[in-house]
Amino acid sequence: MRLHLRSFTLCGLLALLLAPGALAQRNALSPSNLDALFTDEARVEVNLRGTILRLVAEASRENEPEFAAMVDDLHGIYVRQYTLSSARSGATGQIRELARTFERDGWETLVRVREDDEDVFIYVDTAGDVINGLVVVSLDHEENEATFVTIDGRIDPAQIGRLGSRFNVPALEDYNGG
Amino acid sequence: MRRTLLLLLVVFWASGCTSFQLTRVRNDLARQAPEARIGDGYAISFGSISLGLARWITGMSDDEDGAIANAMLSEVRRVQLGRFTINGAFDAYNLRTPGPLQHHLERDDWFHLATIREESEAVWVVYKEDDGIVVDLLVVVMGEEELVLAKISGDLNGVVAAALSQRDIEIPFIVDDGSVAENLADDAMLEAVREFIP
Numbered sequence: 310m311r312l313h314l315r316s317f318t319l320c321g322l323l324a325l326l327l328a329p330g331a332l333a334q335r336n337a338l339s340p341s342n343l344d345a346l347f348t349d350e351a352r353v354e355v356n357l358r359g360t361i362l363r364l365v366a367e368a369s370r371e372n373e374p375e376f377a378a379m380v381d382d383l384h385g386i387y388v389r390q391y392t393l394s395s396a397r398s399g400a401t402g403q404i405r406e407l408a409r410t411f412e413r414d415g416w417e418t419l420v421r422v423r424e425d426d427e428d429v430f431i432y433v434d435t436a437g438d439v440i441n442g443l444v445v446v447s448l449d450h451e452e453n454e455a456t457f458v459t460i461d462g463r464i465d466p467a468q469i470g471r472l473g474s475r476f477n478v479p480a481l482e483d484y485n486g487g
Numbered sequence: 488m489r490r491t492l493l494l495l496l497v498v499f500w501a502s503g504c505t506s507f508q509l510t511r512v513r514n515d516l517a518r519q520a521p522e523a524r525i526g527d528g529y530a531i532s533f534g535s536i537s538l539g540l541a542r543w544i545t546g547m548s549d550d551e552d553g554a555i556a557n558a559m560l561s562e563v564r565r566v567q568l569g570r571f572t573i574n575g576a577f578d579a580y581n582l583r584t585p586g587p588l589q590h591h592l593e594r595d596d597w598f599h600l601a602t603i604r605e606e607s608e609a610v611w612v613v614y615k616e617d618d619g620i621v622v623d624l625l626v627v628v629m630g631e632e633e634l635v636l637a638k639i640s641g642d643l644n645g646v647v648a649a650a651l652s653q654r655d656i657e658i659p660f661i662v663d664d665g666s667v668a669e670n671l672a673d674d675a676m677l678e679a680v681r682e683f684i685p
Contacts, residue, residue: 350604352605356600360619360621361600361616364651
């Protein structure tokens with residue numbers, strides 16, 4: 310029993326060490342990590358996963374079967390928005406650095422906008438023609454908002470524009486999978 | 488339908504018990520935002536007897552609304568509703584997650600579906616699921632004029648799916664015209680509260 314336990318622990322550690330960067334990066338946007346960057350609680354938090362996500366698909370299946378099929382392939386959709394002025398000292402720099410680590414770990418940059426009053430980064434985790442995850446990081450100084458969106462699961466590139474309009478991610482709406 | 492609702496109302500009022508859990512949520516928010524001056528209201532609980540009577544009444548209804556209400560009630564085991572007046576302005580951004588909800592999330596295997604804080608309104612939606620079935624749903628809406636609380640227990644997949652299918656699903660990047668949480672709160676819970684309770 311002791312040996313089994315030790316083997317199991319070793320396998321678990323190996324699995325963690327060999328895990329792709331994607332998992333680590335999604336964890337970087339975990340609620341606790343994001344909460345630590347701000348003094349106030351999130352203004353908006355939405356967690357769609359498990360049974361609720363399945364019910365979203367079921368509710369759409371009759372009128373929007375393609376959308377329902379897309380949601381079927383998702384594991385979760387997570388949104389968090391904070392008041393940007395409640396960011397702790399140095400948090401803005403940490404967020405920008407966090408966004409850059411996605412690039413370094415092989416995520417594909419879909420959108421990168423850096424303007425005086427707004428930073429928007431959108432990264433996708435790809436494997437061949439398949440997208441396994443999508444992350445949006447937005448710092449809007451004019452609206453005083455920091456927004457983080459994680460969509461975890463298989464996404465058809467041709468559906469990204471649809472995902473943008475359906476989930477109201479403006480930067481994605483014009484993307485046609487090309 | 489009006490007669491059905493009236494009968495439901497009488498049944499609920501006659502058989503409801505005070506919901507101490509919802510009262511604790513109300514008291515927590517009152518402590519956090521004394522300037523809101525949360526005032527009179529009620530928090531009542533309906534169990535199997537009153538819901539059984541409600542199902543019987545809606546079952547007699549010959550209109551579509553009655554049939555829908557009957558179908559939804561058939562899977563609901565318990566309903567707790569609360570509504571209190573709000574008499575002062577408050578800053579919703581400063582409100583923390585009410586203690587009883589936080590307790591559920593930390594200790595009771597509940598999940599956080601959504602929180603929305605706007606200038607003068609805050610919404611919390613938490614739920615519990617068991618083997619692919621949403622078995623508890625707790626919604627708290629603190630608005631400019633009233634605090635509305637609702638907790639529904641039972642096999643709620645049908646109730647949630649019905650709420651989600653009532654209008655377009657918008658998952659906020661952030662959206663201006665609604666969200667899943669607001670849909671759930673506005674369309675299902677609040678309509679139920681407003682129809683069943685004057």
